[in-house]
Amino acid sequence: MKLINILIIAMAGLLNVACSNSKETITTMNKNSSEPVMGLGNIIEGENFSGDAWLKMLSAEQAYDCQVYNVTFAPAVRNSWHTHSVGQILLCTEGVGYYQERGKAAQRLEVGAVVNIPANVEHWHGAAPDNSFTHIGITPKVSENSAKWLMPVTDQEYMEAVGVEILNKKSKTKKENIGSVLALYPTPATVVATMVDGKANFMMLSHIGIIGHNRIMISMSKRHHSNKAVHETKLFSINLVDEALLPRADYAGTVSGANEDKSSLFEFTIGEEGMPIIVDSPLTMECVVEDVYETEGFDNFICKIANTYASDEILTAEGKIDYNILKPILFEMPTYSYLRTGEVVGKCRTLGNDLKR
Numbered sequence: 001m002k003l004i005n006i007l008i009i010a011m012a013g014l015l016n017v018a019c020s021n022s023k024e025t026i027t028t029m030n031k032n033s034s035e036p037v038m039g040l041g042n043i044i045e046g047e048n049f050s051g052d053a054w055l056k057m058l059s060a061e062q063a064y065d066c067q068v069y070n071v072t073f074a075p076a077v078r079n080s081w082h083t084h085s086v087g088q089i090l091l092c093t094e095g096v097g098y099y100q101e102r103g104k105a106a107q108r109l110e111v112g113a114v115v116n117i118p119a120n121v122e123h124w125h126g127a128a129p130d131n132s133f134t135h136i137g138i139t140p141k142v143s144e145n146s147a148k149w150l151m152p153v154t155d156q157e158y159m160e161a162v163g164v165e166i167l168n169k170k171s172k173t174k175k176e177n178i179g180s181v182l183a184l185y186p187t188p189a190t191v192v193a194t195m196v197d198g199k200a201n202f203m204m205l206s207h208i209g210i211i212g213h214n215r216i217m218i219s220m221s222k223r224h225h226s227n228k229a230v231h232e233t234k235l236f237s238i239n240l241v242d243e244a245l246l247p248r249a250d251y252a253g254t255v256s257g258a259n260e261d262k263s264s265l266f267e268f269t270i271g272e273e274g275m276p277i278i279v280d281s282p283l284t285m286e287c288v289v290e291d292v293y294e295t296e297g298f299d300n301f302i303c304k305i306a307n308t309y310a311s312d313e314i315l316t317a318e319g320k321i322d323y324n325i326l327k328p329i330l331f332e333m334p335t336y337s338y339l340r341t342g343e344v345v346g347k348c349r350t351l352g353n354d355l356k357r
């Protein structure tokens with residue numbers, strides 16, 4: 001179903017309600033005044049308006065051969081398609097309305113708008129779906145300027161005209177569908193450490209996620225040298241990267257352990273599970289693989305955290321990790337860039353307190 005059709009259906013209820021309103025609607029919708037500044041006038045009789053509308057003649061001096069009048073439309077009310085043999089001028093004074101010429105997009109009219117309607121051009125004008133509308137109309141050369149009334153503006157025509165304008169107005173801020181793009185970035189920059197054939201091996205990794213409160217998952221391309229070791233030992237360590245460690249961590253991601261011995265790239269100790277623990281990493285987790293979920297080209301290791309090693313400098317007096325001190329480096333895939341972590345925005349579960357009812 002086209003978007004405009006959805007909009008038409010959604011607004012149909014509003015249209016039905018709005019069209020049934022009368023003078024009470026005018027005072028409700030126009031909150032700045034009880035009635036139009038020039039007065040409301042008399043309700044317009046006949047079939048050329050879709051609902052309640054009012055006319056007040058302001059000037060009809062024959063010597064000027066010109067008529068000036070005030071027209072007020074209830075919400076969603078519009079006049080029928082019509083023409084003027086000489087033309088017409090509209091001065092919009094209150095509310096929100098629309099003007100449309102046959103074959104063209106509707107124009108949204110707000111206070112201060114001026115519409116110069118050409119001779120013999122089919123058009124209609126009226127109120128927005130949710131607002132009353134008042135304009136001063138000027139008919140020049142009354143003695144030769146006749147109005148020709150045509151077919152009513154159908155609900156379909158009205159909603160398509162108004163709906164397209166609303167969509168166009170919102171197009172500057174609407175979201176664009178850019179396809180099935182993985183956009184959950186940035187992610188922590190880490191170094192995965194494994195033991196491959198008795199030697200430490202290190203690789204940069206940022207495809208990492210949290211599962212529950214005591215498990216993580218790492219996603220590694222099947223091409224990596226480290227995958228074999230993780231499959232065999234079911235063990236590895238994850239070492240967070242800070243700014244000081246970043247140059248060596250970046251290098252670890254540019255060369256493969258299959259082609260170069262990276263065992264001396266970092267100073268390390270051996271953790272309780274037998275995995276390398278990088279000395280200069282502020283935080284390391286030793287992990288045990290519990291399951292492997294394979295996707296096209298990737299091994300996704302679901303792991304339980306066995307041990308976490310934290311440098312004294314990043315711990316609070318209570319023994320908690322202070323990430324303001326740690327400041328882990330983040331990785332952003334679309335531009336292959338590293339980012340610094342920012343400042344604290346607020347405390348979780350407190351920022352929304354003012355919204356509680």
